[in-house]
Amino acid sequence: MKIIGIGRNYSEHAKELNNALPAAPIIFLKPDTALLKNNEAFYFPSFTKDIHHEIELVVKISKEGKNIQEKFAHKYYDEIGLGIDFTARDLQQQAKEEGLPWTLAKGFNGSAPVSEFVSKADYADIQNISFSLTINGEVRQSGTTADMVFSIDYLISYISQFITLKKGDLIYTGTPKGVGSIKVGDTLEGFLENKKMLACEIR
Numbered sequence: 001m002k003i004i005g006i007g008r009n010y011s012e013h014a015k016e017l018n019n020a021l022p023a024a025p026i027i028f029l030k031p032d033t034a035l036l037k038n039n040e041a042f043y044f045p046s047f048t049k050d051i052h053h054e055i056e057l058v059v060k061i062s063k064e065g066k067n068i069q070e071k072f073a074h075k076y077y078d079e080i081g082l083g084i085d086f087t088a089r090d091l092q093q094q095a096k097e098e099g100l101p102w103t104l105a106k107g108f109n110g111s112a113p114v115s116e117f118v119s120k121a122d123y124a125d126i127q128n129i130s131f132s133l134t135i136n137g138e139v140r141q142s143g144t145t146a147d148m149v150f151s152i153d154y155l156i157s158y159i160s161q162f163i164t165l166k167k168g169d170l171i172y173t174g175t176p177k178g179v180g181s182i183k184v185g186d187t188l189e190g191f192l193e194n195k196k197m198l199a200c201e202i203r
Contacts, residue, residue, distance in 0.1 A: 002163075003031070006171070013176055030111060034110065041201045050181055053188060055083075055141045056085055058173065070156075071153075083114040084133070115198040130142070130193055142176065
């Protein structure tokens with residue numbers, strides 16, 4: 001399986017990082033070793049001093065496809081979940097300044113906590129789901145999929161023009177505004193609508 005991340009897919013998040021809105025989806029990959037499951041703790045690595053939290057709706061691909069038309073994209077996923085795209089912001093900024101890839105800033109071990117998945121049929125409208133992140137009980141990020149620059153179905157169609165999607169692949173669909181630093185001792189919790197889906201202690 002592979003983890004496909006989408007950058008700058010919420011306009012207010014792009015603004016808070018002083019980034020222009022993209023004309024097409026910004027795609028990056030994380031290795032499977034980035035996954036952190038079952039509410040396992042995240043251990044703050046020594047190679048960075050500034051890791052940011054980015055809460056995201058995650059789509060799990062249910063069957064293989066390439067060159068998928070947008071109107072058929074909904075047939076390629078049945079389940080959704082929540083994930084956190086941990087980003088070493090200092091490494092990312094250095095990479096940006098030097099015109100280099102974001103791989104180390106985004107793909108380090110444990111940088112993709114993910115919840116269990118639930119049926120998308122449980123929700124009336126996938127493109128109007130609210131989700132949020134709290135740190136130590138305080139809401140830090142809150143958004144709705146209605147504010148995506150590029151919809152879930154468009155993302156699936158777009159990605160599949162370049163990269164064949166396979167069963168089990170995960171798409172982290174972008175983060176709303178409110179990203180910020182984490183520190184040792186923090187407890188992060190993710191909510192889909194009002195349902196707690198994810199917890200992650202920083203050690």
